[in-house]
Amino acid sequence: MAQQPLSRRAFLLTAGAAGIGMAKATLAPARELVRSGALGRIVFCRAFQGDRGDSLGALQFLVDAPRLVSVTEHAAGRATLRYPGFVASYEKDRRRREYGIVICGSHATLVVKRDGWRVFGQEA
Numbered sequence: 001m002a003q004q005p006l007s008r009r010a011f012l013l014t015a016g017a018a019g020i021g022m023a024k025a026t027l028a029p030a031r032e033l034v035r036s037g038a039l040g041r042i043v044f045c046r047a048f049q050g051d052r053g054d055s056l057g058a059l060q061f062l063v064d065a066p067r068l069v070s071v072t073e074h075a076a077g078r079a080t081l082r083y084p085g086f087v088a089s090y091e092k093d094r095r096r097r098e099y100g101i102v103i104c105g106s107h108a109t110l111v112v113k114r115d116g117w118r119v120f121g122q123e124a
Contacts, residue, residue: 026117027061027062027112027117030117033119034062034063034103034110038105038107038119039104039106039107039108039110039119040107041105042063042103042104042105043086043104043105043106044088044089045059045086045087045088045089045101045104046089046090046102047088047091047100048093048098048100049091050092050094050098055090055099055100056090059090062110063083066083067084068081069084076093077092077093077094078090078091099113100113108121
């Protein structure tokens with residue numbers, strides 16, 4: 001079966017996701033989990049990063065980057081991003097070594113870090 005070429009948008013989302021230090025193949029199952037609705041309705045997301053990686057790009061890949069409604073910048077590398085239906089908090093701190101993403105849904109929470117991802121509170 002021939003693989004469909006990626007659209008420019010899909011390519012950019014994939015490239016951004018790789019910035020967190022995880023390959024597309026590693027993040028793809030987590031993205032499909034979000035797309036399937038297994039987390040329920042997405043209500044809040046948090047992306048935080050240190051001096052390396054692109055957690056915001058990875059977050060946009062995971063939630064399939066809906067149209068951004070607004071961005072409110074705060075002091076010290078923090079911002080609130082409003083998407084249709086949910087809010088995301090972004091924080092960049094060069095002193096921090098840890099980085100990752102938390103996607104809170106109405107049924108479960110997805111946590112993504114450099115070493116992998118995990119779902120908490122998923123209904124059986």
